[in-house]
Amino acid sequence: MGQVSNERLLEQTETVKEMIQTCIQCGTCTASCPNNEFMDITPRHMWRLLLTDHADAVFSSKSFIMCSSCYYCTLRCPRGLELTHAMSLLKQAASKLKLKQFQRSSLFYEAFLDSVKKHGRVREMEFMTNYFISMKNPVIPFAYASLGLKLMAKGKVRPEFPFGGKGKLTALFKKVAELEG
């Protein structure tokens, strides 16, 4: 894994391992996944790696970050495992450990929630602007420019300056962080 030891990764994935204990390796999840062709290891294989304490292999792959929360695997799992939720717990771990290879998704979610914390509701332009700033990659914004301009032309988003005041949901976010430690 390089940046983080397997022990630290195992700590972070303990809950997921617990959740998928009864996996029978049937592969229904893999067959049901609309994003499977973009995964370097299949969902079935990933559960096996977690069950055999190879968390480092899971985080060396980008499979879980490809999950688009369609819930087909959760619906069809013959063991009734909440696999979509397991995927999101892996995303949480990647974000918590600040793993570089998942940064693009983690920073996207962070920028989104930051906007929610400040205003109570997400403001698209502010959130995307902050996302671009946090990515520190001058090329990425161009990929979004055409959609951004289309939306602006329809009056659906407005250019906004970053907001600096006291956040509307700051107290809630603070309390959650306190409870989750």
Place this chain on the structure above:
Amino acid sequence: MKYLYYPGCSLEGTSAEYDISTKVLLESVDIQLTDIEDWSCCGATAAESQSHLLSYVLPARNLALAEKMNSSNQILVPCSACYLNLKKVEEAIKKDKDLLGKINTVLAEEDLVLKGDMIVRHLLDVLSKDVDIEEIKEISHNKMAGFTIAPYYGCQCLRPFTVFDDPEEPHSMDELIRATGAELFEWDMGGQCCGASNTSTKPEAGMALVGKILKAAKGADAILTVCPMCQMNLESSQKKISHKEGIDLEIPVLFLPQFLGLAMGKTQNDVRLDLNLSNAGKLMKARV
């Protein structure tokens, strides 16, 4: 009939036409909506990718605000992602009192209490179950006859909570579409994934899923959606994907209430077809 209304962030901005057409349509079938006062973001898919507790607290805040209003005990939600998040809390706190306790510890910061009295309903659930289909038939007078329409459900109004439709083979839009005189486009992509936020963070994967759906819709006159994320994904890159695939995949994509509104005599301006990113107006041009 009266419902509390949770529009969600997208309906305030990028999907304003979904909000407007929902209100216009429901008014014409005597459904009254009251906004949940001071509602806030449900957390979308961002919260659950960052923090478990936050992904419950953000929707729970809205349920607590709704309870405080002492009005209807049903919340109508047009956005599928918001619906899933609010529903998730409704279901979880029935079984997990420990979680309810934690949520209330956080909500106490805003002097809010969640009891668990609210029933969360998707717009499509209400349209297909609570609205009299005969009324739609009567008002629309087969106005949409001659059109073949592809119903697209996406994921999160169907799964994981299977409340009002078959999560593998959804059909709740069928009767609504037929009630307008239109024909149903037969396809099996209705419940498939549009790529969700992968279209932003992993465009290659996201666009591949959109491409599959647009290709399968070839032959239909329009696609109908019930989710702002699906709508945005299916509409925003049609030109780009057509170019990449080497075939014309452009097709009008409308929100279900826009289509039903038009069928029931509302104007293109009433349901704001001008705000759609696809050429939605093209559908009605043949009729003028």
